[in-house]
């Protein structure tokens with residue numbers, strides 16, 4: 001759907017004016033979504049606001065609610081849903097790779113190298129042992145490395161009660177171990193948010209941000225442009241990463257304890 005300049009500017013300023021601590025969007029694009037009303041993506045380095053065609057049609061009253069709704073304001077989200085509910089939407093596509101909510105997770109194998117899998121396993125052990133919320137980690141939590149995840153860096157999914165955290169292989173490189181750990185903490189905050197709230201799911205709302213504060217994760221949806229640039233530089237250098245320092249230190253202490 002083509003957006004004329006005036007509409008673009010109106011949607012952008014409506015979002016940017018009430019975006020709270022979400023990133024400022026530099027551009028806006030319209031998407032043929034069935035369900036998702038709005039999301040943040042990227043265009044090059046800069047955050048871009050993606051909005052559903054039906055949201056564009058909904059007009060200024062709805063646009064003013066984008067920022068608060070994305071920031072986790074439940075009243076704004078409910079109003080936005082009510083306004084857009086009656087609008088014409090494309091038919092839901094059933095052929096997407098993502099299973100429907102409630103269906104079991106597809107059995108996607110971990111695509112990490114031996115070294116990456118070990119790093120991931122140790123991060124999880126460290127998190128359970130040191131963060132203080134071990135009782136909220138599900139027994140059958142799956143942690144995976146993906147070599148196909150090109151758009152984001154990590155995801156947390158829950159289907160049929162099974163939780164899965166997937167991290168992009170791009171994070172497992174030398175020099176960006178801190179970014180790997182930040183991303184893992186971001187997803188673990190989603191996990192703990194989902195396992196401790198009644199909905200059983202997690203968005204980037206207030207309860208997730210609280211978990212970020214508890215875990216020391218950065219409470220933003222998107223990686224900072226600086227961190228993104230560092231990931232790209234590390235990709236060019238392509239040297240396998242180590243275990244993040246704080247996790248390695250913990251591991252070393254474990255070794256000392258075990259030895260005595």
Ligand SMILES: [Zn+2]
Pocket residue numbers: 186190204221
């Ligand atoms: Zn997230």
